[in-house]
Amino acid sequence: MNRFAARCRLSSAVLALCAGLSLPVASMAQTVTAAPPAQPLVRYDIGDSIFTPVWAGRGMVSSEHRLATQVGVxxxxxxxxxxxxxxAVGFALAVVLPxxxxxxxxxFMVVHDAASGKDVAIDFREMAPAKAGRDMYLDGQGKVVAERSLYTHLAVGIPGTVAGLAHAQAKYGKLTLADVIAPAIRLAEEGFEVSPQLAGLLEVEKDHLAKWDATRAIFFKGDQPLRAGDMLVNKDLAESLKQIAANGPKAFYEGTIATRIAEEMGRHGGLITTDDLKAYKVVEREPVAGSYRGYxxxxxxxxxxxxxxxxxxxNVLERFPLKDMGSDSARTIHVMAETMKLAYADRSEYLGDPDFTKVPVKGLTSRGYAEELAKKIDPEKATPASGIKPGKPQPYESDQTTHFSVADDQGNVVATTYTLNLNFGSGIxxxxxxxxxxxxxxxxxxKPGVPNAFGLVGGDANAIQPYKRPLSSMSPTIVLKDGKPWLITGSPGGSRIITTTMETIIDHIDFGMNPAESAASPRVHHQWTPDExxxxxGLSPDTVTLLQQMGHKVVVKPTMGRTQTIQVLPTGLYGYSDPRNPDGATAGY
Structure with missing residues (x-):
C-alpha cells in the first residue's frame, strides 16, 4: 500500500475523494466564500495534488468549528x-466548542505584524494560585492522589484567556473588544445545534460533568447529556461575555465574574481567590526562532x-535527507522517532516557567547541540528509552486543546492555541x-518522575509554585520564507502537539505537500516514555514490519492532532481544517 492509498483510510470524506467522487464542500468540513478571481489563477499544481486545499484571495480562517470560522471571516x-x-474566533469557540x-x-498566541515585520509571542497561560504548593496532590504517604489534579476545584489554575485575548485586541487589533465579542454573545444567547461530534464527547464525559449542578444545567436535558440536534443555549455565558464586552478584562478579573469564580472555589475547597484573579498578568515574549532548510x-x-x-x-532532522528517504518510509519514521525521544527526554529535565527556573533554550535549540544529538542516532536500530537520558545543552548556551490560524490581506497572521486541558477541563x-x-x-x-494525564514525566523545573505557569506542549507556529509568512499552523493533542506540528512543517518543506495533503497524512509520535x-x-503494514525489525515497539492508537493550517503563496491563501475533526472548517474570502 502506498502512502496516498493509506491516507484514503482516514475519513469517509477523504475516502470519497480518493475514489474520485464529488462531494459538497460542506461534507468535508471545509468551506470557502471567495469572489471569482479577476484573472485565471495558477493553483497548487492541481495535477500533482492528491487533495485540494481551500483557496481564498484576501483573508482566511481555519478553526475547529465552522461557526467560529465564519465569525472570523x-x-x-x-x-x-x-x-x-x-x-473573535477565540471568544466564539468558548461558546461552540465547550x-x-x-x-x-x-x-498562547504568536502574531506576525506586517507593518513592523515584528513577531511576538503572547503568553496567557494559566497560573497557580497563591496558596498552591508542590505537594498539594500528595497524600500522607507521599503518593499522588488519583484525579485530585483533574476533576476537583484544586485542579483549576487562574484563567488567562480573557486577559490574553483582550491584550492582543487592544495592542494589535483595529476594532473594539465589543465588536469582536458580539458574535459570541449572539451564539451563546440564541444557541446552536449540537453536532454528533460534541454529543459524543458529552456522552463520554457525562460522569464528570454530571457532578456539578451548574454544569448539568447547561449540558444536560433531564438526567442525560444533550444529543445531536439539540440546541445548546448558555444564557449565563452570554451575560458574562456582555460584561467583558462592556468593561474589558476587569469584568472577569475584578468584577462580578471574579467574585462568582472565587465563591465557587470557596464552596468546594478550591484555592483561587479574588486576589489571585486580580494578580493575573499577560506576558509578551520573544518567539523562539530557528531555521530549517532555508525557512x-x-x-x-x-x-x-x-x-x-x-x-x-x-535542527537534528536537517542532517538527514528526508526528501530522498520519502514520506512515511520506515527510514524517515525511524530517524524522526529517535529524534523525538531525545527531545522529550530533555523536556522532562529542563523545561518549565522561565520566570521561575532557568531554561537553556539557546542550548537546546543550538546547531552544535543538534550535531551531538544526531550522532546518537543509529540509522538502522532503535535505541531503547532506558538508554536515553536528558542531554547537556548548557554548554551550547550563548486534548483537549484547540488551535486556530488566521491570515488577512495586509500580511498579518496569527497562530493561537488555547485550552482547558482535558475535554471540558475540570468539568466545573x-x-x-x-x-x-x-x-x-x-x-x-x-511529583518528580510521576506521569501526568498525557504520560509526560517532569521534574523540579515544573514543580508547583504560587503564580507559576505550568509547562505546556501548545505550539502555535509561523514559518517564514524570505521574511514573510509562508505557513501558519498548530494543533491540539496534549503531548502529541509538538510532534504533530513538526510533522506538518516537514510535510510542507521536505515533501512538498499542501495543507490538505499534510492534514490527511498518517502521524507518528514518540515521547521517550512510555517507550512506544x-x-x-493507515501506515503501510510493510513499514510497520520494518520499524519493528529496527527495534521499535509500534502501537496503533487513536488519531493524533487536529491541525488548522494556512499556507501563503503568491497565488493566494491555501488552507485546510484537519479531517480528524468533522466540525472543523476553513473559510476565506
Missing amino acids: DILKKGGNAVDAAV NAGNIGGGG TVKSMPPPSSGGTHIIQML VAAGTGILLNNEMDDFSA LRVEK
Whole structure:
C-alpha cells in the first residue's frame, strides 16, 4: 500500500475523494466564500495534488468549528485585521466548542505584524494560585492522589484567556473588544445545534460533568447529556461575555465574574481567590526562532515546551535527507522517532516557567547541540528509552486543546492555541457565569518522575509554585520564507502537539505537500516514555514490519492532532481544517 492509498483510510470524506467522487464542500468540513478571481489563477499544481486545499484571495480562517470560522471571516470582511478575527474566533469557540474553546482556561498566541515585520509571542497561560504548593496532590504517604489534579476545584489554575485575548485586541487589533465579542454573545444567547461530534464527547464525559449542578444545567436535558440536534443555549455565558464586552478584562478579573469564580472555589475547597484573579498578568515574549532548510520557524517559547523542541528536532532532522528517504518510509519514521525521544527526554529535565527556573533554550535549540544529538542516532536500530537520558545543552548556551490560524490581506497572521486541558477541563462551571473552568494544574509535575494525564514525566523545573505557569506542549507556529509568512499552523493533542506540528512543517518543506495533503497524512509520535512508537491506522503494514525489525515497539492508537493550517503563496491563501475533526472548517474570502 502506498502512502496516498493509506491516507484514503482516514475519513469517509477523504475516502470519497480518493475514489474520485464529488462531494459538497460542506461534507468535508471545509468551506470557502471567495469572489471569482479577476484573472485565471495558477493553483497548487492541481495535477500533482492528491487533495485540494481551500483557496481564498484576501483573508482566511481555519478553526475547529465552522461557526467560529465564519465569525472570523465576517470580522475580516468588516475591516478587521487578523488579530481582530483571531480574538473573535477565540471568544466564539468558548461558546461552540465547550470541550476545548474557553474563557476559563489559557493559552498562547504568536502574531506576525506586517507593518513592523515584528513577531511576538503572547503568553496567557494559566497560573497557580497563591496558596498552591508542590505537594498539594500528595497524600500522607507521599503518593499522588488519583484525579485530585483533574476533576476537583484544586485542579483549576487562574484563567488567562480573557486577559490574553483582550491584550492582543487592544495592542494589535483595529476594532473594539465589543465588536469582536458580539458574535459570541449572539451564539451563546440564541444557541446552536449540537453536532454528533460534541454529543459524543458529552456522552463520554457525562460522569464528570454530571457532578456539578451548574454544569448539568447547561449540558444536560433531564438526567442525560444533550444529543445531536439539540440546541445548546448558555444564557449565563452570554451575560458574562456582555460584561467583558462592556468593561474589558476587569469584568472577569475584578468584577462580578471574579467574585462568582472565587465563591465557587470557596464552596468546594478550591484555592483561587479574588486576589489571585486580580494578580493575573499577560506576558509578551520573544518567539523562539530557528531555521530549517532555508525557512525561518517562529514558535512559542517557555513556558511552552513546543517551540523549543520543534526547533531542536528540526535542527537534528536537517542532517538527514528526508526528501530522498520519502514520506512515511520506515527510514524517515525511524530517524524522526529517535529524534523525538531525545527531545522529550530533555523536556522532562529542563523545561518549565522561565520566570521561575532557568531554561537553556539557546542550548537546546543550538546547531552544535543538534550535531551531538544526531550522532546518537543509529540509522538502522532503535535505541531503547532506558538508554536515553536528558542531554547537556548548557554548554551550547550563548486534548483537549484547540488551535486556530488566521491570515488577512495586509500580511498579518496569527497562530493561537488555547485550552482547558482535558475535554471540558475540570468539568466545573462556576455557578452564575456559564464558564467552564480548566484543570491545567495537572500540567505541573505533581511529583518528580510521576506521569501526568498525557504520560509526560517532569521534574523540579515544573514543580508547583504560587503564580507559576505550568509547562505546556501548545505550539502555535509561523514559518517564514524570505521574511514573510509562508505557513501558519498548530494543533491540539496534549503531548502529541509538538510532534504533530513538526510533522506538518516537514510535510510542507521536505515533501512538498499542501495543507490538505499534510492534514490527511498518517502521524507518528514518540515521547521517550512510555517507550512506544505510536502510529495512526493507515501506515503501510510493510513499514510497520520494518520499524519493528529496527527495534521499535509500534502501537496503533487513536488519531493524533487536529491541525488548522494556512499556507501563503503568491497565488493566494491555501488552507485546510484537519479531517480528524468533522466540525472543523476553513473559510476565506
